[in-house]
């Protein structure tokens with residue numbers, strides 16, 4: 775463990791509210807909260823690992839798995855909300871078999887929601903990494919996700935055939 779993460783641990787003084795910044799620090803450092811970080815925090819703070827897991831699962835900002843290669847940010851701001859973002863988010867969850875905050879088993883997609891992406895005229899909108907996709911319907915969204923998945927699979931096959 776190093777830099778900012780350890781620095782915070784050094785300063786830990788057993789205040790109950792201190793656990794959240796420690797977890798934030800671990801997530802900033804690793805991109806998620808790995809098992810070893812939980813063990814380490816538990817050892818330093820004396821908080822049982824099961825309690826730490828309880829806090830992590832309570833707050834949707836924390837992740838127990840690494841972010842997928844593709845981060846989907848589904849907008850749930852006002853303009854997107856009134857044009858059906860709830861259905862859009864449910865469609866993504868159904869198509870990928872994950873909930874908001876989760877990553878698919880193959881490590882390809884992570885789904886998060888955001889307040890506004892800044893292109894409300896295209897509502898409802900999602901971003902997949904840096905690509906923006908707007909005016910979505912459940913049907914066009916499913917097509918889009920399948921297209922992206924095929925594209926990623928092709929890229930992987932090409933990359934692995936070049937490395938042989």
Ligand code: FES
Nearest residue numbers: 849851854891894
């Ligand atoms: S509310 Fe969704 S892009 Fe602004």
